[in-house]
Amino acid sequence: MDSMNDEQLMLLFANNDINQGQRAFECLYYRHKGPLYRFIKKSCNHEQQCDELFQDLWLRIIKNKAQFDPKHPFTTWAYTIANRLLIDWFRKQGKELFQSEDEEHATNESTYPESELDRKRMAKHLQQAISTLPDAQRLTFVMKHESGMSLSQMAEATAQPLERIKSQYRYAVNRLKKAMEHWR
Numbered sequence: 365m366d367s368m369n370d371e372q373l374m375l376l377f378a379n380n381d382i383n384q385g386q387r388a389f390e391c392l393y394y395r396h397k398g399p400l401y402r403f404i405k406k407s408c409n410h411e412q413q414c415d416e417l418f419q420d421l422w423l424r425i426i427k428n429k430a431q432f433d434p435k436h437p438f439t440t441w442a443y444t445i446a447n448r449l450l451i452d453w454f455r456k457q458g459k460e461l462f463q464s465e466d467e468e469h470a471t472n473e474s475t476y477p478e479s480e481l482d483r484k485r486m487a488k489h490l491q492q493a494i495s496t497l498p499d500a501q502r503l504t505f506v507m508k509h510e511s512g513m514s515l516s517q518m519a520e521a522t523a524q525p526l527e528r529i530k531s532q533y534r535y536a537v538n539r540l541k542k543a544m545e546h547w548r
Contacts, residue, residue, distance in 0.1 A: 365384075365388060365392045365437040366389055366391065367390075368391070369501070370392060370396075370437065370439065371393065371438055372434075373388040373389075373391050373392050374392060374429070374432050374434070374441075375432070375434055376388035377389045377392065377429055378429040378430055378432055389426070392433050392438065393422065393492040396438075396439070396442060399510045399511055399512075400421060400442060400443075400446060400510075400545055401414070401418050402510045403443070403446060403506050403507055403511065404417050404418050404421065404446060404449075404450065406494060406502065406509070406510070407419075407450050407499075407502055407506050408450060408453055408454075408496070409495050409499075409502065413453065413522070417446075417449055417450070417453060420448050420449055421442070421445055423446060423447055424445050424449070425442060428445070437517070439511055439512075439513060440513065440517050440520055440521045441516075441521075443507060443513065443518070443519075443521040443522075444522070446520070447503070447521055447522045448505060449509055454482065459469075465480050465524075468540045469512040486544070489543070489544065489546075490540065490543075490544060491523070493539070493540050493543035493544065494506070494540065495535045496543075497536050497540070499507070499537060499538065500536075501532050501533075501535050501536035502536065502538060503522075503532075504518065504522075504529055504532040504533050505532075505533060505536035505537070505540070507521070507522075508533060515529050515530055515533060525530035
């Protein structure tokens, strides 16, 4: 099963064959648990809720396996479900997810720190900067970097216009560049 792609595994799982379906699901889970967990954790920015949202994501994948369309990548489908979960969670928190913001200006290239301690400090600072991004920007930035999806796949997964995804990603990158100016 390791040689099968995600879509083949999902179809095998959806066919309700007890032995092969369970193995197919386990293979999908182990392939995607890390990136999906990090996506949820970094997007919701709420450690206590992350585990619950992550479990709910996989329960929804299981419940909705019959609706999977193999014409589309499994990752797009899974991140669509994760995105909807996060939007619901944000709404319950009373947050407005998509707000327009003014354009920010980007800065130039960065240089790499020379010591391991500096790299660790820079990574911690970057993680803190990511956690302070507005929800929509953080969601877009983290999805891009955890899923490896293209911006157009992300637009499909989130049911948003491509231009909005591009803007949110650009704003997030600009804010992070500004937050990381000290490390240049």
